[in-house]
Amino acid sequence: MTLTKEKSCGALVYRVKERRIQLLIIKHRMGGHWSFPKGHVENQETEVETALREVKEETGLSIRLLEGFREQVSYFPRPGVSKDVVYFLGFASDSHTKMQEEEISALRWVDLSQCHKFLTYANDKLLLGRAKQHLKKHGCLDAAKKGLPPPPDAHPQQ
Secondary structure (H helix, E strand, O other), X not given: OOOEXXXXXXXXXXXXXXXXXXXXXXXXXXXXXXXXXXXXXXXXXXXXXXXXXXXXXXXXXXXXXXXXOOEEEEEEEEOOEEEEEEEEEEEOOOOOOOOOOOOEEEEEEEEOOOHHHOOOOHHHHHHHHHHHHHHHHOOHHHHHHOOOOOOHHHOOOO
């Protein structure tokens, strides 16, 4: 049997609210699992372009990606298919969402410390741990506790 390869890109989207960092998680219509926004690479898109487009399509949010965070998860969604998903970490300065109802059945902002309780898959929980480390390393956790937005040097110019 031939193995088909698929590639998607997405982002762990966060905001600062009431001196806490919250992540946006989505419940997928197909499968009913809680995860992060993501979708297939189209045409000649870069990974970053795909992630930004998919987050916008699925959640209505425009985000700024945190520099230096790129994590890949690989799994087999069905027999004969290998899928790689590249995730970035993105800041949403405006947290007003608009759900893509064809693919998403629910959106929820969850405190960073509670997010692991909602995620369905172990891969996503590992990804969450890496994101927490990255946010801490870049001073985003300290900034949030002080009621400040993320440090501007944590984000590239987009």
